Amino acid sequence: MTTPAGTPRRPATLSDVARLAGVSVATASKSLNGRQQVRAETRARVLSAAEQLSFSPNVLARHLLSGRSGTIGLVTHDLEGRFSIPVLMGAEDAAGTGKTSVLLCDARGDALREQYHVQALLGRRVDGLMIVGARPDPRAPLGELPVPVVYAYAPSDDPADMSVVTDNVLGGRLVAEHLLACGRTRIAVVTGDATYGAAHDRVAGVRAVLDDAGVGLTGEPLYGSWSEEWGRAAAALVLAQHPDVDAIVSGSDHIARGVLDHLRETGRRVPEDVAVTGHDNWEILALNARPQLTSVDMDLEEVGRRAAALLFDAIEGRVRSGTEVVPCRLVPRASTGPRADGGGGHRSPPGQDVPSVSG
Amino acid sequence: MTTPAGTPRRPATLSDVARLAGVSVATASKSLNGRQQVRAETRARVLSAAEQLSFSPNVLARHLLSGRSGTIGLVTHDLEGRFSIPVLMGAEDAAGTGKTSVLLCDARGDALREQYHVQALLGRRVDGLMIVGARPDPRAPLGELPVPVVYAYAPSDDPADMSVVTDNVLGGRLVAEHLLACGRTRIAVVTGDATYGAAHDRVAGVRAVLDDAGVGLTGEPLYGSWSEEWGRAAAALVLAQHPDVDAIVSGSDHIARGVLDHLRETGRRVPEDVAVTGHDNWEILALNARPQLTSVDMDLEEVGRRAAALLFDAIEGRVRSGTEVVPCRLVPRASTGPRADGGGGHRSPPGQDVPSVSG
DNA sequence: TTGTACGCGTTATCAA
């Protein structure tokens, strides 16, 4: 009986509530907003009336006075991709805990579409804008805007802007340190598209740690594409040139899956003979791999949360600038671990060591 | 020079434009909205002033008059999952072509969180609501609401509501017809979680076609989980019980990947000996498979578009009800094709037919 | 052709 059949289509207004409670709109407003200047009995009557009409205040009307709409615009360039989604979740998470809502637009990597959406969002008087890129490389910023803007995942190339990005160098470092701790010393790198700055950053992290340890990289990093197929091909190349390799650092989980498949099919044991690491910690790939894949989690949700936090701060006047780097973390799984011989010596790959399949 | 340094932080209002153009707000409004009751020269002056102040009308204020906010609320239950995203894209697509914006909320499968978000969205005076489920089974509807609601992917179990879903029976039919056309006659089914209605629907589609063709299913459908691991295990079960199977229909691309891996590793050629199909056409899995995977594309974006279209119609008063079923389509790839012997006769699996790897 | 005045739903100020 909460909503009788005759419910009006138009949502109840404050006047409706006031009329039903037999008070003025001012008193109704005060009652509902917890103001102290109203008698308890009156407030109860108003609250009851509001309940009865299932009244919910019109946030839009409120905006006219406050100057804040309580919304932020989120423009993504990669809605179908897997990277922007966690960022978006983090932002929605941060916003949802407060009382701001997220207006979502997909610009699909098109600058014109982005411009169009930004204008539409400004027309809706969003309090701020969050721009989520499709790939982690820096991008040209939007022009001067009447509201604060934060760039997530793909930073603005203007250091005066606010940006939040993942830490790819650290990702490389964590992987290298982990492999050293596992006793690996002949470590090769197989990664993706060389036009991605992130690919180079991750390699730089690996290289720095290995150089410091006096171990060095085994061979030169192989750049290709972010695909399983390239992972298989690259693994073959690495094994041909460096048959004694004992670890392969992969630039993505996809590549790592390809590397794993090639290793298994050519009779190498993972991790006994060769350890393998991925990047992105995309669980759908990492957990279904054989063995399960050690990977780097970039904490994209945290990127989204921090970007949102930065934006909320800026909206309240505490504007900052520069690029904030969110640390990543290593997620160790079965694809890394101690070597079969426990040391750093040379060991020829096993011959027909077919892995057990289907019990 | 579009935005001089002294740009006021507060966005320009119609009064600002009117003042700068030396006219009244009414005239400014008419000029900007293309009304005919204004002199060309005056209009030009207003437009110029608006341009100069980079004026964009406050859509929220407009709402107070029109009664429409030009927004819809989109509540998803599976933001991290892969199914709701395409639906969301389709909805955003349909909305973006018009002038409505999408307010996004993630309820994460929690009914309370859903209720909370719905109330918040109603407070923002959304013109309609779209609820995207996490899995395709019917769900309990929201209560009576002052705005139209459409359920996407997961339908409401009340036939009086509007819902848009994928066609799982058709998906099964398409796969079965395709395999028959490829000359397969001993067709087994391996699928996922038996608590999913979709799993049963797909099986029903396969069964119907095979029964009609007088071929019948080979063995009983195997239910398990939507994982690669189950795909591998299930393939082993099928081969043990029915060594002469010549096609395995998989309930998802994940399962199909597992099936493919097991077949390859036990020396079966795909598709020469056994054809394999997936479901979902998740390209990241289907295109990286060896061989590339024939799959069913459920056209989730179309689900989103139709749901949005239905919602827009309802907002304009053309309310409908019932569940709309979006047809899916088969995407044939290398994992299906003619049998090695071109016929339906029995053929024992090859022995050590190791597939070529790494050239 | 242009301007004045009102109302949309809400909050805040001030007077009663």
Next chain:
DNA sequence: TTGATAACGCGTACAA
């Protein structure tokens, strides 16, 4: 403690 009123930004009758 309560109520009348102004204001937010815009569109639109209606008057000039």
